[in-house]
Amino acid sequence: xxxxxxxxxxxxxxxxxxxxxxxxxxxxxxxxxxxxxxxxxxxxxxxxxxxxxxxxxxxxxxxxxxxxxxxxxxxxxxxxxxxxxxxxxxxxxxxxxxxxxxxxxxxxxxxxxxxxxxxxxxxxxxxxxxxxxxxxxxxxxxxxxxxxxxxxxxxxxxxxxxxxxxxxxxxxxxxxxxxxxxxxxxxxxxxxxxxxxxxxxxxxxxxxxxxxxxxxxxxxxxxxxxxxxxxxxxxxxxxxxxxxxxxxxxxxxxxxxxxxxxxxxxxxxxxxxxxxxxxxxxxxxxxxxxxxxxxxxxxxxxxxxxxxxxxxxxxxxxx
Amino acid sequence: xxxxxxxxxxxxxxxxxxxxxxxxxxxxxxxxxxxxxxxxxxxxxxxxxxxxxxxxxxxxxxxxxxxxxxxxxxxxxxxxxxxxxxxxxxxxxxxxxxxxxxxxxxxxxxxxxxxxxxxxxxxxxxxxxxxxxxxxxxxxxxxxxxxxxxxxxxxxxxxxxxxxxxxxxxxxxxxxxxxxxxxxxxxxxxxxxxxxxxxxxxxxxxxxxxxxxxxxxxxxxxxxxxxxxxxxxxxxxxxxxxxxxxxxxxxxxxxxxxxxxxxxxxxxxxxxxxxxxxxxxxxxxxxxxxxxxxxxxxxxxxxxxxxxxxxxxxxxxxxxxxxxxxxxxxxxxxxxxxxxxxxxxxxxxxxxxxxxxxxxxxxxxxxxxxxxxxxxxxxxxxxxxxxxxxxxxxxxxxxxxxxxxxxxxxxxxxxxxxxxxxxxxxxxxxxxxxxxxxxxxxxxxxxxxxxxxxxxxxxxxxxxxxxxxxxxxxxxxxxxxxxxxxxxxxxxxxxxxxxxxxxxx
Numbered sequence: 001x002x003x004x005x006x007x008x009x010x011x012x013x014x015x016x017x018x019x020x021x022x023x024x025x026x027x028x029x030x031x032x033x034x035x036x037x038x039x040x041x042x043x044x045x046x047x048x049x050x051x052x053x054x055x056x057x058x059x060x061x062x063x064x065x066x067x068x069x070x071x072x073x074x075x076x077x078x079x080x081x082x083x084x085x086x087x088x089x090x091x092x093x094x095x096x097x098x099x100x101x102x103x104x105x106x107x108x109x110x111x112x113x114x115x116x117x118x119x120x121x122x123x124x125x126x127x128x129x130x131x132x133x134x135x136x137x138x139x140x141x142x143x144x145x146x147x148x149x150x151x152x153x154x155x156x157x158x159x160x161x162x163x164x165x166x167x168x169x170x171x172x173x174x175x176x177x178x179x180x181x182x183x184x185x186x187x188x189x190x191x192x193x194x195x196x197x198x199x200x201x202x203x204x205x206x207x208x209x210x211x212x213x214x215x216x217x218x219x220x221x222x223x224x225x226x227x228x229x230x231x232x233x234x235x236x237x238x239x240x241x242x243x244x245x246x247x248x249x250x251x252x253x254x255x256x257x258x259x260x261x262x263x264x265x266x267x268x269x270x271x272x273x274x275x276x277x278x279x280x281x282x283x284x285x286x287x288x289x290x291x292x293x294x295x296x297x298x299x300x301x302x303x304x305x306x307x308x309x310x311x312x313x314x315x316x317x318x319x
Numbered sequence: 320x321x322x323x324x325x326x327x328x329x330x331x332x333x334x335x336x337x338x339x340x341x342x343x344x345x346x347x348x349x350x351x352x353x354x355x356x357x358x359x360x361x362x363x364x365x366x367x368x369x370x371x372x373x374x375x376x377x378x379x380x381x382x383x384x385x386x387x388x389x390x391x392x393x394x395x396x397x398x399x400x401x402x403x404x405x406x407x408x409x410x411x412x413x414x415x416x417x418x419x420x421x422x423x424x425x426x427x428x429x430x431x432x433x434x435x436x437x438x439x440x441x442x443x444x445x446x447x448x449x450x451x452x453x454x455x456x457x458x459x460x461x462x463x464x465x466x467x468x469x470x471x472x473x474x475x476x477x478x479x480x481x482x483x484x485x486x487x488x489x490x491x492x493x494x495x496x497x498x499x500x501x502x503x504x505x506x507x508x509x510x511x512x513x514x515x516x517x518x519x520x521x522x523x524x525x526x527x528x529x530x531x532x533x534x535x536x537x538x539x540x541x542x543x544x545x546x547x548x549x550x551x552x553x554x555x556x557x558x559x560x561x562x563x564x565x566x567x568x569x570x571x572x573x574x575x576x577x578x579x580x581x582x583x584x585x586x587x588x589x590x591x592x593x594x595x596x597x598x599x600x601x602x603x604x605x606x607x608x609x610x611x612x613x614x615x616x617x618x619x620x621x622x623x624x625x626x627x628x629x630x631x632x633x634x635x636x637x638x639x640x641x642x643x644x645x646x647x648x649x650x651x652x653x654x655x656x657x658x659x660x661x662x663x664x665x666x667x668x669x670x671x672x673x674x675x676x677x678x679x680x681x682x683x684x685x686x687x688x689x690x691x692x693x694x695x696x697x698x699x700x701x702x703x704x705x706x707x708x709x710x711x712x713x714x715x716x717x718x719x720x721x722x723x724x725x726x727x728x729x730x731x732x733x734x735x736x737x738x739x740x741x742x743x744x745x746x747x748x749x750x751x752x753x754x755x756x757x758x759x760x761x762x763x764x765x766x767x768x769x770x771x772x773x774x775x776x777x778x779x780x781x782x783x784x785x786x787x788x789x790x791x792x793x794x795x796x797x798x799x800x801x802x803x804x805x806x807x808x809x810x811x812x813x814x815x816x817x818x819x820x821x822x823x824x
Contacts (some may be wrong), residue, residue, distance in 0.1 A: 064466050158700070186689050188685070188689050189681040189682065189684070189685045189688055190688065192670075192674060195670060195674075196674075196678055198665065199667040199669045199670060200667045200668065202664045203658075203664050203665050203666060203667055204667070204678075205626070206624075206626055206646050206648045206658055206664055206665070207650075207678045207679040207732060208647040208650035209681075210647060267667065268669075319666040
């Protein structure tokens, strides 16, 4: 018995390893499983479809990861996507770029409201953003008069459905955003302020950091990224559907962040892990569908993975 | 009662304990002293079953034992009181005292009446005045600590281990706690008393063991040693050297404060904490703030630094009055502050030593928003060397450092801003003797270089030897000022006491 115990690495080291590498291992395992058991999995069409589907979630999740690093949460991302989708057809008459800028500005505005409520009015992030989760989609439906509007615009169509060197534009954009977020977190003063604010707000304030500005910035970024995701989704569908676009995406995004190894307690963030977390959830859904299992199976598997990820993080917090 | 025999423990190749032996007898109060990192915490954790030793034996009541979990040690009669209070602030005092073993009535429901009565009895026995129905979190930290002690003692303990129990207590509460320790000795309980305060060793303990670098450097009766010898043993220094330099490492020379003050704070008021407090700090001057816990020392510091709002008062730094006052504005104006509570208000525990040091200096280390690795490395290197911060590498997590080194990291964070005036709130609390001496020497050196220092300490000795001028605070107001030769522990204590008597009229 003793030999067995000494032969295994200490439990805490296993946990630490899984926190960092768990999501990569899970993706690798799923890929291997699908390569062996799923016919037509390793085709360009299928892989591209998976990536296109995951891109909006990944973009929203990157914003969410930054918010979570600040010890906050942003529940309004789905509603922001709906607002974006609703505004697009309204302003297409002024030119496609005007419409795009306006819908992105709407995302920025939502972030500004969230950030101000949290930084200046001192509201709890979950409550402040819950308000816009409810009100935002309502507002979107008012803008769109509750209708689904089809959009025929060559620029948006290109944005949603074209590829550069075989890589869909939305996927490319998700990658660029991931890299930019990674650089921002690790190489800029903003990133350092973000982690300090999320790690210990009192200490960050006493060190003279612009804590409030940092908080507002992070919610604005999250709003902008959600608007981008709303734009891409609408462009791909060729229709503005404010009732359903981004519905429950806040939960998928939080899941991706947590599964990717970022703790909800703030002060730490894994950007690449978040991207991988989104990818993992997408792969699970795809695997379940392609194996002809009911959709409910996918949800249960995802739920177990979330619980496992949170459990692993709890392990580090306790040690 | 407990006998530790040649215990060894390694952590990731680092030797924490190397053949440590210690015996603890019934009815004996045994002091365990040593610098941070000497192995005190590791030793306690081995006794209480948190860690398992790599070698050596643990005997309890004559039998070899190996506690697998802290709960097993507790069940066997070994109670531990930790430095930080581990209770539930939102629940009542009584609920905390009986947490996990609430008395129940015949329906299996909690018998609140009995719980409150027993709790009241328990607190009275230890001389603690607190409403057992009130929320624990509303009480002072000192009273909370006493309640933690009462809780630990209410389980029939044969051995009580106290890990720096007085680090957050006021002098009056320390007296109370030491009274409890004496009571335990009478009841033939064995007490292992871990402390940084030599005072308490001589007041309350029978035997003393000094740990240094994971080995026992000295063990014997308290009566057979002196304060000086203990300090020398802890530091591994020559006793004459310690004698020559005094108990603190502050220099003797007097610095004369002339000219306009660097910091001029006037009429700071914040009901009910601060009442018309004015402080001046000149270049090269160390101004001490003395007073009991809650007298307004920390509140004054925070008001000056812009961390707390004030109802009235003005602050000038370098002759210039600031309008919108905040920590960021204070730092820009040339102030720096190292807060009292390292963990809650100072360190960003998840960040590295490097990131913690450069935090306040970020604007100066960036090129178009991007951090310059080279400038960061230079800055960190300079201050790690200058303050002799012991780290394995700059990327090490700051949470892994000892208290003294963490404090130096916070000092470095402020010093790298080249402040004109530095506010130090309890800069040597809870850190080992060696780091304490280094920080005191540093304060001296900085003042010598023309920096103004506002020094807050609950250790009178530190204020008296370190400061050129001392303001005595009580109930948020300045009740006395001493300068130069007038500064003495006796005078300060009498000022605090006299002022208190006047108040009774």
